[in-house]
Amino acid sequence: MNNGYLDGEGRVQDKFDPKNPHFVLALPDEWAHMRSQIVDELNKYVFKNRVVNSRDRRNLELRKNVTLDPTFRALWEKISQKTRYRVTFDTDELVKKTAKAIAEMPKIHKPRITTAVYRQNMSKAGIEGEQISGGVRDVAQPPVLPDILAYLQNSTELTRHTLVRILKESGRLGDFLLNPQVFINQVTDIIQRELHRVTVNGIEYEKIGGVVYEMHRMEEEAERGITRYLNNLYEVQNGDKMLFNYVEFDSDVEKEFAMACDLDDRVKFYCKLPPQFKVDTPVGPYNPDWALVTENEEKLYLIRETKSTRNLAELRDKEKDKIACGKKHFEAIGVDYDVVTTLEEALSG
Template sequence: IDDKGKVSDKLKTALKNNALELPQEYEANRNTIVDLSKKVSGKLNIKNISDKQTVNLNKQVFLSDDFKLLWEKIKYKTTYSVYFDSEGLIEKCCQEMRQNLKVEAPKLIYTKALFDIEAGGIGVRENDRTAVYATSQKENLPDILTFLQNETNLTRRTIVEILKRSQTLHLFKKNPQKYMDETARIISAKMRLSIVDGIKYTKIGEEEYYAQELFESNELFGYLSKNMIESTKSVYEYVIYDSDNEAGFAQKFENNQSIKLYAKLPDWFKIPTPLGTYNPDWALLIDQNGEQKLYFVLETKANILSDSLRPTESAKIACGYRHFEALGNAVQFEEVDNFAAFIEKILRIYSI
């Protein structure tokens, strides 16, 4: 795994060739480790290191007055403060726990098998899997308040209110550790979203920003046959894409006459959020015959407007809105899953 938390091509190559090397003490668990590694790695699409090349800046775009003005509008950094609604958090946690907290009694699963040993090898003739559930309840229960306080940093009063009003405490005796773990998970998830609901961004000042020169000092690499699209409108001579969805948007930017220039925002362009940093997808300039110039930052993940987007991702995008609002009306932040519909809306609203 590299320093950005992504699976390396070295690991993908080993998995693809069934040549993953493991320390001797882990050999007994090889199948489990390999299966988990493949799941994390996704498609074993391995790039040839010999195809790797440096992507140069498109100086015609990078040095243009239009790009300088676009960057001037989005470059500033912000800080955030949070108003925390304790009562709202308690109610959301209670509702989630009542609806979705599932706790089973502890169980022991064992498997019994009969083998036939013959000249041709060993075969399994019979396989029996049995689960035994615990029936006795513990008399000495763990300190749930201290556990949840350490996991969530909430006050004991708030935790007590959540446990009482959720009407789920009868599940605690059934499986104490499972109940505590699941309750901590639910509270933590609702806390993250509640924090975002009450967040306010403030521009730090005129001296805190991402300098345009960072494009020159941070090298960009790509693989010509794998993840690069040649560009005449981007800040680089090629756009490096991470998915087919990004490749599709880049191609549409190139082909649409209303898009004068654009940039795939680099990974060092980060917006702070309570859930970790957020890196939007694109910045672009729409210009029609020089009559009006509009500046946008776009988030274009596949299915961006559907319910399938993970809550943490949705919350970070919501923080993106607040960040750009704090910079004034110089640039608009939009979530887009259909480029044609986006352009049609912009042309209609602004009568370009």
């Protein structure tokens, strides 16, 4: 607050401007190592719809000499192998966990309509109002209930037999009669969440012979022209270590990571993996963050995901699931993978 980043009520002020390439968050020395994580946390409370100056744009230029470099070629050959996955899980375990979660979901009430009638009076002092009546009444249920099994089967792809077991063991089927749509929505969310848990835990990846991520797609996109706003770009200082003249970042942690890779002699090459580089997972495609080559006698080829925390419990469920799947994908192709917050963690992992 003393530095002008927050007002007296804790609102983020304009002085906090991490999109400015020259912005550095002033912190006491004992907190300096947490600068990137603090910036990303504060960013969650910044008004997002600020006007962006369209003139502050830069073209991302592909460095052809880097794409021909043996170090990059070896890295791409190492990480570009595509995989497919298969999932095995214990149906009894899924039924048990899902039924328990449904049994513990919040109480469902009958749908109700609340009404309030107000009287308005206009005077020289302005408009005044007072409530004169109001009430709450239950909404009558339709005579025909929706086909809950058909709905859940379409949403989860589980068999009707498994769904019947889940609903019976939950002991909450009576709530379906109280409010069918709310019951179906909540149960669907729970089943999908638990299904994701067991599928991610039971997923296995295997290489697809002769199928790789094509480098030429990135080259074709660069030829068509890649333009980004400057406030999301880090300008590369060491051009021989990076494919493009700028690195696009989504957070301050990513910005600091790019800068560290650029300036650290232990890193022979680094790149932010393009959006087209996706790993298939049951919860949607996963695009890892970084690929690195270290400058050692025996080069190490690394994939690193940068987050503001290494404690996966603090991440959203979907993020955790994708990271877990990404880890198994890279294990299958023999590439070192980890979640980190800094370059030091990336190189020591």
